[in-house]
Amino acid sequence: MPKIIYRDKEWEVPTNITVRDAIIKGGLNPETVLATRHGKLITEDTHLKAADLVKLIAVISGG
């Protein structure tokens, strides 16, 4: 199953799910993260394959 990593949290999602749905499944707002696969940005409509490992990058900062 594809795996999503965000900070110290990880979750698995069903194969063929879109990146957007995978983000929402982890309880996140897609507007607040970017998704990368093998260090490259991917768009939210990308369908994930079984072996995919997606790292999410938070984009909101304070101060």
Place this chain on the structure above:
Amino acid sequence: MKCRKCGVVAVINMRQHKLALCAEHYAEWVPAQVQKTIHKYQMFTPQDRVLIAVSGGKDSLALWDILLRLGYHADGLYLGLGIDGGIGYSDESHRKCETFLKSFKASANEGIGNSSNLEVPTQDPVVADSWSPKLHTLSIPDTYGESIPGVAQRVRRGRGKPCSVCGLIKRHEMNRLAYELGFSVLATGHNLDDEAAVLFGNTMTWQVGYLARQGPVLPEGDGFARKVKPLCRLYEREMAAYCLVRGIDYIYEECPYSYGATSIAHKELLAELERKSPGAKQNFYLSFLKAREDGFLNENRDLSLQLHDCQRCGQPTTAPGLCAFCRLWVNVEKCT
């Protein structure tokens, strides 16, 4: 999703613009947008020397990269705040700034990612060919004998969180150094999300004075350097994406004192609006600028400030006597 310009796989989709782009075209699109913003708000010209306040974060390093690619003569200013937070935060953020500059110079020497790759018109050189960007660094603890968290512990203003003290000290020192180093413009990496969050906070409490002064440009005069925000029309998400596409290594960790900050709560609220209504943040901020331009905030009001010279540092202040920065250090000295 395909790039609108070339049809290859897109790396970013900007729903508010209905625009998807590949990495190559995105790396060109962002500087073009910044150039339009600089021109629209008459922020500066190729004749200006620009000092960018860099923190090692995504926005300020992206801004430095963009201005250099556009051909502007922009140096960086790093203020060492003495924040450790168990992760050596200030040291690490300083290293990110140094690494950026080193990498940019190396790429420029090899002709990679420099202005010749941009579709936007670049500026004519206005200084000697030998000019190259510099990073100016000032350590607050080394200069004043106390770190930002240390100051916050000693004075009433800093009780609980050092963010207020930090903002005050940074604003004062950035203005002072812009003058002393001979820069005509001070640029910061505030993006649209930063501006929308500030606008939201000030609107919640109807801070009319703050609203009247919030804009992409704060003009120079009365002892203040001109301050500009060239990223004010770009989303925070777009700046992070730009860093990834350009290979800019920024400090990913948050300032250890920013957790629970009101500005982050406001950004999260606005992000929820954006999720349901793409373009909501942009509309909120840009329609405010339009209303401000149309005089909505100035009717029947005198919002001009009466300024005095601070008796200690000489910088402008609204209160007679000492400015807030000098009052802060007087209090620190009293508590020593």
